[in-house]
Amino acid sequence: MTHGHGAATPHDDQPRTVLLRRGEVHSPADPFATAMVVERGHIAWVGSEGAADAFAQGVDEVVDLDGALVTPAFTDAHLHATSAGLALTGLDLTRARSLAEALDLVRAHADGRPGDRVLLGHGWDAARWPERRAPRREELDAATGGRPLYLSRIDVHSAVATTALLDRVPRLRETPGFHDGEPLTRDAHHAVRAAAFAAVTPGQREEAQRAALRQAASLGIGSVHECGGPDISSPEDFTALLNLAEAEPGPRVFGYWADRDLALAKELGAIGAAGDLFVDGALGSHTACLHAPYTDAAHTGTAYLGTDEVAAHVVACTEAGLQAGFHAIGDAAITAVTDGIRRAADTVGLARIRAARHRVEHAEMMTPATIAAFAELGLTASVQPAFDANWGGPEGMYADRLGADRARTLNPYAAMLKAGVPLAFGSDAPVTPLDPWGTVRAAAFHRTAEHRISVRAAFTAHTRGGWRAIGRDDAGVLVPGAPADYAVWQTSELVVQAPDDRVARWSTDPRSGTPGLPDLSPGTDLPVCLATVVGGREVFVRPQG
Secondary structure (H helix, E strand, C coil): CEECCCCCCCCCCCCCCEEEECCEECCCCCCCCCEEEEECCEEEEEECHHHHHHHHHHCCEEEECCCCEEEECEEEEEECHHHHHHHHHCEECCCCCCHHHHHHHHHHHHHCCCCCCCEEEEEECHHHCCCCCCCCHHHHHHHHCCCCEEEEECCCCCEEECHHHHCCCCCHHHCCCCCCCCCECHHHHHHHHHHHHHCCCHHHHHHHHHHHHHHHHHCCEEEEEEEECCCCCCHHHHHHHHHHHHHCCCCEEEEEECCCCHHHHHHCCCCEECCCCECCCCCCCCCCCCCCCCCCCCCCCCCCCCHHHHHHHHHHHHHHCCEEEEEECCHHHHHHHHHHHHHHHHHHCHHHHHHHCCEEEECCCCCHHHHHHHHHHCCEEEECHHHHHHHCCCCCHHHHHHCHHHHCCCCCHHHHHHHCCCEEECCCECCCCCCHHHHHHHHHCCCCHHHCCCHHHHHHHHCHHHHHHCCCCCCCCCCCCCECCEEEEECCCEECCCCCHHHHHHHCCHHHCCCCEECCCCCCCCCEEEEEEECCEEEEECCCC
């Protein structure tokens, strides 16, 4: 990809007028487009190479795509930027293959950071280790030399910590979720997490947030939905991220603050009192709330909010003109959400509920009844296909927790789309890494075949779906008038992939007018981002060479 007149910089006062040509432009406005004009931060024209000649003399810059693919930038609809950045810049245990390897990584991390700073790490997953258990406190004390350490499980719904950190939390052993020798959950986990993150300096926080946003931009992500809240971060962390995104070039940040204090959510600049407002926990930590007990534990998980509390929050948000939203993974939690929102509709009217586009994060253990309720109530399902790629299948963690039959019902994207439920894809980083094309692949090649959707549908959920989730129907697509948020890709030949072979054969016929996308078959190389543009300004350019 070459520039005709020097690349526009993110610091320009006004976005330049740019003609991109000699590539593949993924646009419903013209399925055979090879060129695009960007003006004043918006898409001005999409069309053929021959017609591009008419624009060449009237623009500030001509970009020769040299066959590269241009698509709308991705939107990650569920991110925890500071935690994701700390995983990038700190101790990342997601690739530890055993408890022993994890302890070695902890030891090396502590040795490389002398002093009394609280050590932070993320990503251990005992379900994948041969030892099948979490690190014990005494093992972590030995590995760190007695320093304070917090290590969140990969789902961030439980954690382990050293004695030095636990001792910083008053009356911790009397707090729900504390069981000596076991990972911390519930209120005990939230209290220890707060103590750990209170030790993060503003400089560390800014470094982490900047690292997360830079990585997002390098992967073709043009916007993110930050999911903050009092049990996740702090008001200072949330506003610092919004201010950083405003001050520096990078992805757009849309903030959700998961709190029933609506005045505070508005004061912080949140677009919704939504995101991870916990109705339950997570399957890996045995805290997702189920109708029937876990297969590998004699209980049904944890309920944080009930139907009445859901209904009251949705009514308050609807009347205040804010999006409401909830974290709900287990089938009992999702039922509580849909029952509560239906009760709210009885109070404020179904039309107002649907117009508000309230959202549910994760929405994994869906049933036919709750799928129908999502469609009826106009709820957006903000989901993470990488969860299935990581933990689905007959040998995965879901099957361990739920048994094979229940595990096969999780993340039923095809049924949700068929019912008309809007999907918005994200990563929940740091739970799973920022990886937009990998996310699209995970949905198209779901471990349970009947839940697979086409690459095109998955791509839409990860681009336009995130914009629709915030109430914007004019973005996330390359058509005249849309915001110029796009990415340029080095990729293989474009194809059309669909779960049904008959559809695939029809869609690859040029007469169908269906624009292609990269081949995402398992084992193939994913596209490489060459540049990311937000509002007409470059926020990432891959170094040449």
